[in-house]
Amino acid sequence: MNRKKELKIVVLGSYNSGKTTTLENICQKKTKIEYKGTTIALDYGNVIVADEKIHIFGSPGQERFEFMREILAHKIDGAIVVIDSSKGLVESDEVIIEKLNLKDVPYVLFANKQDLNSCEIEHPQLRPDTPIIPTVAINGQGVEQGFLTLVELIKNN
Numbered sequence: 413m414n415r416k417k418e419l420k421i422v423v424l425g426s427y428n429s430g431k432t433t434t435l436e437n438i439c440q441k442k443t444k445i446e447y448k449g450t451t452i453a454l455d456y457g458n459v460i461v462a463d464e465k466i467h468i469f470g471s472p473g474q475e476r477f478e479f480m481r482e483i484l485a486h487k488i489d490g491a492i493v494v495i496d497s498s499k500g501l502v503e504s505d506e507v508i509i510e511k512l513n514l515k516d517v518p519y520v521l522f523a524n525k526q527d528l529n530s531c532e533i534e535h536p537q538l539r540p541d542t543p544i545i546p547t548v549a550i551n552g553q554g555v556e557q558g559f560l561t562l563v564e565l566i567k568n569n
């Protein structure tokens with residue numbers, strides 16, 4: 413059977429950076445599992461781009477759900493790392509970036525919460541060609557364009 417490959421993308425990043433809000437902007441169909449406003453298991457949504465289905469999993473940011481991030485990041489085609497620009501790159505973001513580099517997974521960085529005061533985003537492990545996309549997930553600014561940048565990156569990988 414000639415079945416098209418479907419892509420799997422995961423949304424990673426530190427606690428409260430805006431991962432769930434970002435996923436809600438990308439996907440027409442979505443669901444989330446939260447307790448008191450924080451993701452406790454995962455978010456899931458999908459979207460069709462150029463006739464191709466893309467599955468998107470949003471990870472929980474809390475440290476106690478590290479095991480869930482490992483499960484969700486299994487066999488991914490690409491990743492969005494959502495950073496809270498008012499805090500900059502925090503330690504858990506650095507761990508995520510190092511793991512993505514090791515696995516050689518294409519990824520983009522969403523420098524989210526651009527409506528707040530932003531810090532500089534720099535880290536020696538960050539590949540110099542990493543797309544850094546300024547976003548405001550609460551109103552969708554930059555999100556779709558950033559997502560399509562990642563899809564393009566995956567296609568050219």
Ligand SMILES: Nc1nc2c(ncn2[C@@H]2O[C@H](COP(=O)(O)OP(=O)(O)OP(=O)(O)O)[C@@H](O)[C@H]2O)c(=O)[nH]1
Pocket residue numbers: 425426427428429430431432433434449450451452471472473474524525526527528547548549550551
């Ligand atoms: N000002 C501002 N607030 C935002 C932005 N994006 C998200 N938020 C807010 O930040 C808070 C956390 O957003 P979530 O999308 O739940 O963040 P998360 O990364 O999924 O959080 P966890 O699942 O707990 O790690 C919410 O109150 C959002 O409304 C943004 O671009 N600007």
Ligand SMILES: [Mg+2]
Pocket residue numbers: 431432433450451470471472473
């Ligand atoms: Mg969340």
